[in-house]
Amino acid sequence: MSATRPLHLAAEIGGPPRYDAGSYAALARLAEGGTLDYVTLSDSFNRPGPDALAVLARVAPATTRIGLVPTVTTTHTEPFHVSSAVATLDWVSKGRAGWQADVSTTEAEARLFGRRPAAPAAALWQEAGETADVGARLWDSWEDDAEIRDVATGRFIDRDKLHYVDFEGSTFSVRGPAIVPRPPQGRPVTVIDGTSGPAREAAARHADIVHVRATSPEQAASLAGELRRGAAAHGRDPEDLRILVALTVDLGDAEKTPEPGLESGPQLAGRGTYFRGGPVDLAELITRWHRGGAVDGFHLTPITPERDLERIVNGTVALLQHRSLFRTFYPGGTLREHLGLGRPANRYALARNSEGTS
Amino acid sequence: MKQTPKHMPKQMHLAAHFPGVNSTTVWTDPRSRSQIDFTSFEHLARTAERGKFDFFFLAEGLRLREHNGRIHDLDVVGRPESLTVLNALAAVTDRLGLAATVNATFNEPYELARRLATLDHLSDGRAAWNVVTSSDAFTGENFRRGGYLDRADLPQVLGSARTGGTPYTRAAEFVATARELWDSWTPDGTSRPFAHSGQHFDISGEFTVPRSPQGHPVVIQAGDSDEGREFAASAADVIFTRHGTLEAGRTFYADVKARLAKYGREPGDLKIMPGVTVVLGDTDAEAQQNAAEIRHQQVSPQNAILALEQIWGRDLSSYDPDGPLPDIDPDPGSSLVQGRVRVADPLAAAAKWRALSEAKGLSIRQTAIEATARQSFIGSPATVAAELEKFVTAEAADGFILVPHLTPGGLDGFVDQVVPILQERGVFRTEYTGSTLRSHLGLARPVWKS
Numbered sequence: 001m002s003a004t005r006p007l008h009l010a011a012e013i014g015g016p017p018r019y020d021a022g023s024y025a026a027l028a029r030l031a032e033g034g035t036l037d038y039v040t041l042s043d044s045f046n047r048p049g050p051d052a053l054a055v056l057a058r059v060a061p062a063t064t065r066i067g068l069v070p071t072v073t074t075t076h077t078e079p080f081h082v083s084s085a086v087a088t089l090d091w092v093s094k095g096r097a098g099w100q101a102d103v104s105t106t107e108a109e110a111r112l113f114g115r116r117p118a119a120p121a122a123a124l125w126q127e128a129g130e131t132a133d134v135g136a137r138l139w140d141s142w143e144d145d146a147e148i149r150d151v152a153t154g155r156f157i158d159r160d161k162l163h164y165v166d167f168e169g170s171t172f173s174v175r176g177p178a179i180v181p182r183p184p185q186g187r188p189v190t191v192i193d194g195t196s197g198p199a200r201e202a203a204a205r206h207a208d209i210v211h212v213r214a215t216s217p218e219q220a221a222s223l224a225g226e227l228r229r230g231a232a233a234h235g236r237d238p239e240d241l242r243i244l245v246a247l248t249v250d251l252g253d254a255e256k257t258p259e260p261g262l263e264s265g266p267q268l269a270g271r272g273t274y275f276r277g278g279p280v281d282l283a284e285l286i287t288r289w290h291r292g293g294a295v296d297g298f299h300l301t302p303i304t305p306e307r308d309l310e311r312i313v314n315g316t317v318a319l320l321q322h323r324s325l326f327r328t329f330y331p332g333g334t335l336r337e338h339l340g341l342g343r344p345a346n347r348y349a350l351a352r353n354s355e356g357t358s
Numbered sequence: 359m360k361q362t363p364k365h366m367p368k369q370m371h372l373a374a375h376f377p378g379v380n381s382t383t384v385w386t387d388p389r390s391r392s393q394i395d396f397t398s399f400e401h402l403a404r405t406a407e408r409g410k411f412d413f414f415f416l417a418e419g420l421r422l423r424e425h426n427g428r429i430h431d432l433d434v435v436g437r438p439e440s441l442t443v444l445n446a447l448a449a450v451t452d453r454l455g456l457a458a459t460v461n462a463t464f465n466e467p468y469e470l471a472r473r474l475a476t477l478d479h480l481s482d483g484r485a486a487w488n489v490v491t492s493s494d495a496f497t498g499e500n501f502r503r504g505g506y507l508d509r510a511d512l513p514q515v516l517g518s519a520r521t522g523g524t525p526y527t528r529a530a531e532f533v534a535t536a537r538e539l540w541d542s543w544t545p546d547g548t549s550r551p552f553a554h555s556g557q558h559f560d561i562s563g564e565f566t567v568p569r570s571p572q573g574h575p576v577v578i579q580a581g582d583s584d585e586g587r588e589f590a591a592s593a594a595d596v597i598f599t600r601h602g603t604l605e606a607g608r609t610f611y612a613d614v615k616a617r618l619a620k621y622g623r624e625p626g627d628l629k630i631m632p633g634v635t636v637v638l639g640d641t642d643a644e645a646q647q648n649a650a651e652i653r654h655q656q657v658s659p660q661n662a663i664l665a666l667e668q669i670w671g672r673d674l675s676s677y678d679p680d681g682p683l684p685d686i687d688p689d690p691g692s693s694l695v696q697g698r699v700r701v702a703d704p705l706a707a708a709a710k711w712r713a714l715s716e717a718k719g720l721s722i723r724q725t726a727i728e729a730t731a732r733q734s735f736i737g738s739p740a741t742v743a744a745e746l747e748k749f750v751t752a753e754a755a756d757g758f759i760l761v762p763h764l765t766p767g768g769l770d771g772f773v774d775q776v777v778p779i780l781q782e783r784g785v786f787r788t789e790y791t792g793s794t795l796r797s798h799l800g801l802a803r804p805v806w807k808s
Contacts, residue, residue, distance in 0.1 A: 019479040019568060021448065045468070048549065048566050051476040057445035058480045061396075077469060080420070080500040081439070088438040092396045092446035112468045114561040142436065151386045154660035157436075159429040162422070175499035177429070179419040181394055181436040 006340060007290050007326050008242060008297030010038045010069070011312060015305045017049040024055050025062040027305055034313030035327050037338045038067025040100060040191070040299065045073065045109045053085050053099070060093035067096050067335030069191055074131040075104035075124050076113040080174055083135040090183035095334035098189030098209070101128045101202070122198040123170075129202035130169035132190050136206070137165040139187045141177035143349045163348040185336050186343045193246065194227055204230025204241075208341060211246040211299050215262050215273050220245050221294030242339050244299040245289065250276045251302070251311040261285075279315025286316070287325060370750045370785050371629055371757025371799060372777075373457070374406040375415045377765040379423075381665075382635065382731070383434050384655045384763045393434050393765050396446060401766035403447045406454055409773035410787050412798040413455025413486055413576075414447065415598075415759055416440035420461060421497045423697035425664060426673055430697075432660050434765075441473050448481035455795030457486035457578060462532040463493065464501045467559055471536040474575045475567040483571030483794030488578040488598060491529045496696045527585070531558045533577060533593050541807045543569045572796050573804040582610070591617035594628060595801050598759055601632035601734045607754025629756040629799055634734035636760060638771045642737045649736045652763055653727050662723035665730055668695050669707045679723040683715050739775035746776075747785050 013027040024041070031039045043052035052070035060068060068089065072082055082099075090097035103124035104110070110118045146161035165176035194203030194210040203210045204227050212227070214220035220243075228238035261281075262273050275282060286298055302308030320326040332338060376399065377383040384390060392398050403414045419437050423430040440458040447456060456477065460470060470487075478485035498504050535554050542552040542565045553562035579586060579594035590597040591614060599610060615625045637652060639645030657665070659679035666683070667674050671692025674684060688704040701707050715725045735742045749755045762768025780786035787798075796803060 017566075019476075021480045025449075045472075045566060048568075050479060050567055051473050053442065054445045054473060054476040054480060057442045058449050060446050061400075061449040076466070078464060078501055081465070084439040085442050088442035091394055091438050092443060094396070108563055112561055112563045113466050114559060115466065147436070149385055154386075154658040155431045156385055156434055157429070157431045159431045162429050162435075172502045173499070173504075174501075175421075177422055179422065179436065180438050 004291060004293055005296050007286070007320065008037045008244060008339060009034075009286075009317065009320075009326065010040060010067075010244060010297070010299045011036055011309055012040045012042060012299070012301040013305055013309070014040075014042045014049070014052075015302070017047075019050055021055070021058045021062075023306075025059050027309055028056075028059045028063050028066060028068070030309055030313055032063050032066040034317040035321075035330055036066060036313075036317070037297070038069050038096075038098060038189075038335055040069045041071065042100075043071040043073070044102070045076065045104055045112055046106060053089060056097075057089055057092055060089070060096070063093075063096075065096070065330040065333065065338075067098055067189070067338060068093055069098035069100055069189070069335075071100045071102050073102050073104050074128040075119075076109065076115065079131045079134050079169075079172055080138070082131060083138040083178060084180050086135065086188050087139055087178065087180040087183040090185055090188045091180070095184035095336070097183070097185070098191055098335055100191040100193070100211075101132055101206075102193070103128050121196070125198040125202045127169065127171050128192075128199075129206050130167075130172075132192075132202065132206035134165060134167040134169065134174050136187050136190075137167060137347070138174070138176055138178040139182055140344075140346045140348055141165050142180075142182040143346050143352075144182055144186075147181065160352075161349070182346065185334050186346065189335050189339065189341070195223070195246075200227065201230065203227060205234045205236075207241070209242045209244060209339070211244050212295075213246050213273055217289045217292045217294060220289065221292065224294045240341060242296045242341070243294075244297045245273075245295050246299045246301070247273055247275045248301045248303060249282060249308055249312070250274070250304075251279055251282065251308045251315070252276065254278045279311045280319060282312070283316045283319040283323075286320065287323065290325070367747075367783070367785050368750055369787065369800075370746065370780065371631060372409070372411045372786065373413045373415050373455070373631060373757070373759040374402060374411055374769050375417070375633065375759050375761040376402055377434070377762050377768055378417050379419055379434050379437055381433050381656055381661055382761055382763055383765065384652065385434050385765075386655055386658070387764060389764055389767055391765055391767075394436060394438060396443070398766040399443055399447060400450050402762075402769055403451050403454060405766075405769045405773050407451050409769070409777045410790060411454060412757070413457045413484075413795055414444075414451075415457045415488070416443060416459060418459040418461060418490070420464060420492070421500055421697050423695075424496075425667065425696075426694050430664075432658065432664055441477060444485075445477055445480055448477070448484065451484075453484070453790040453793060453798075455484045455486055455576065455798060456481055457488055457576070459488040459490055459580070461490050461492060462529040463491045464497070464503060465532075467532050467535040467539065467554075468561060468563075468565075470532075471539040472565070472567055474536070475540060475565075475570045478570035478572050478575045479567065483796070485570070485572065486576035486578055486596070486795055488580055489529055489533060489594070490580055491527070494697075527589070528558045530589055530593065531556050535559050535561070537574055537804075537807075539565045540569065540574045543567075544808075545569055545573075545806050569806070572794050573806065576795050576799065576801065587614050588617060590614065590628060591623070592621045595796075595799065596629045596631055599630060599632045601634045601755075601758075604749060604752055604754050607632065607749060608752060611753050611755065626800065627802075629801075631757045631759050632734075632755050633759045633761050635763065636742055636772055636776070637733045637736045638739055638742060638775060639736075640738060642741050645737045645741075649733050652733070656763070657723060657727045657730065659723055662726040665726045666711075666722055669701050669704050669711065671695070671704060677722060680721045683712055683722055683725065739779055743776050743779035743783065746780065747783060750785065 143161035192203035579590040
């Protein structure tokens with residue numbers, strides 16, 4: 001069998017809104033028991049639910065290895081605050097943070113803030129891309145060894161290793177440097193759902209992980225190809241992109257169902273193609289699609305997290321592990337390590353060092 | 359033989375401030391650890407909870423401080439974002455209140471009210487918000503609201519934006535709006551639409567978070583100005599104030615408490631908690647020695663020149679910290695210092711420093727050590743406990759926010775040695791009696807307003 005890409009699996013732990021920490025921590029620990037790469041928690045100002053980044057910060061000390069990826073919206077929020085909060089999630093989780101960028105397109109959301117009217121998705125995704133861009137720069141704005149604690153000179157930091165980002169976006173500007181020192185992963189992981197056209201450009205340019213919705217391996221391969229070409233066009237190594245197919249899964253009550261598979265049926269908040277079947281059926285589907293080589297893995301949104309996530313971990317994942325298709329333990333400690341992504345070099349350190357040698 | 363006390367002595371409230379990005383925090387000490395690692399926050403929070411403290415307090419930074427156009431490098435620099443840290447701390451503590459400083463200038467009510475309500479839910483009723491504002495364009499350069507804030511004529515800009523309504527500071531309207539959002543769900547869990555139209559905010563829709571365990575998170579106001587006191591009297595649960603003499607404390611206390619009645623509030627509805635430092639020793643004499651050593655660490659030679667430059671508004675880097683004060687006069691219009699509170703009257707401050715230096719024959723560094731902030735309570739554990747109790751009994755304070763000088767062990771000595779004495783004297787709780795921060799502070803649950 002030809003070498004395929006390592007399989008990556010993630011799960012959404014949202015669902016009906018809950019406001020107690022315990023239920024989220026229990027789901028994250030369940031996913032961690034299945035050695036999943038990360039859990040996501042979706043968020044929107046448009047429907048009931050707690051702040052997702054806060055929930056995953058609360059979950060961080062209750063878990064040890066699993067990646068934590070809240071949705072953070074960029075339309076009515078401050079890019080500087082977004083960057084600080086995600087960096088802090090990385091600090092409190094010791095290198096397990098990511099964030100899924102999303103936009104707020106509705107007039108109802110605009111009225112909650114009263115600052116600007118609703119705007120077309122294309123403009124909002126451009127701004128989201130700029131938020132990801134300035135976030136990455138702010139995360140680099142402290143070099144890793146900026147803190148020196150040099151008693152002889154009385155200096156706590158070497159300020160030559162702190163950098164203004166001087167970012168001018170289309171709707172905002174940020175001077176920098178960050179308030180939060182460079183987080184453990186260097187840059188926490190950026191996730192974007194790249195299915196829609198306006199988001200795809202931002203995903204190709206700024207995302208480490210792209211979720212795509214597809215109803216066949218061919219369609220997934222086509223989207224993945226487009227994303228990798230887009231990444232290359234922006235000067236990125238297309239192999240640094242992790243592309244996960246988003247599936248909404250209903251695992252019902254049986255190991256196998258008479259007619260498992262993808263349906264055009266109920267779409268849950270637009271979070272991926274709908275799959276109905278048993279845990280074994282899902283493992284078959286994952287195996288088949290992944291073998292094709294087009295995608296790196298799957299992001300699963302269980303329709304009933306308490307029931308389906310348990311079946312995913314103890315049924316689907318266990319079978320994939322038995323077939324040696326999925327890890328049985330976490331060899332690394334950070335989300336980047338789970339994903340096989342290196343810790344990014346600091347752009348300002350690179351620039352300073354190349355100046356020094358030229 | 360059992361004796362019933364005639365009356366229960368007035369109870370003290372205690373909070374712990376995480377060692378900050380300021381010259382109080384000593385990073386040169388070998389015991390000093392990371393100001394960023396979660397383990398440091400966990401250590402301090404667990405220590406505070408072991409000491410049955412009311413709450414743990416985090417400051418906020420939105421722009422690195424600058425001096426003479428360069429990033430200030432002599433104090434601790436860099437910190438995590440406070441609400442995110444407190445949500446994580448909620449996982450490793452059970453009862454301790456969790457207070458975040460969050461700026462009202464560079465946030466919007468909807469998002470911040472939601473984040474605070476979330477913390478209150480996730481911590482089962484332990485959230486607090488220290489409301490601060492900043493009006494400087496320097497900080498604004500990191501935000502959408504931008505750098506116009508102190509370049510433009512602020513009242514005019516805001517006044518022209520919307521007409522009608524009373525003159526109202528952004529912070530006051532922000533807090534009032536947040537309370538409307540927190541009240542927009544009925545106590546039995548029904549969401550109802552809200553609409554707020556005021557001078558600074560014109561918003562409507564539905565809030566995404568049900569009423570939280572405390573109803574409203576505890577609101578803290580920091581600052582001593584007349585407007586600050588009035589705002590606190592009208593809207594805050596705790597006032598985080600400056601510590602001074604017993605007499606100054608009594609005057610402040612009486613002034614603030616007297617303002618409450620016109621807002622229909624009782625004296626106990628607003629707790630006055632000065633920020634204080636404590637230096638302990640086995641004896642009072644040893645504590646004094648320790649205090650002198652800490653002052654020496656806090657005011658490094660470089661920090662002494664910096665403190666001088668902050669008053670003089672001039673580059674004085676060529677001066678010898680162990681030599682005399684400069685002969686030249688301060689530049690009152692200087693913009694040398696950015697991102698921190700400016701010296702109000704540089705000429706008067708310089709005159710005070712010169713007088714001190716001449717009277718005692720002090721060098722620049724010695725003068726800085728003498729003239730800049732001093733430790734509040736110095737002594738043996740028994741002495742410190744007695745002094746703290748005196749401030750509370752004399753109505754100069756309802757409690758204290760301790761500002762340790764060391765990360766993360768700076769609270770250990772106080773909790774191990776002073777808290778037991780306070781408990782023995784019957785002025786501080788031996789166990790938490792409630793589970794929410796409001797219950798620790800003896801504050802009523804806010805009445806739900808439809």
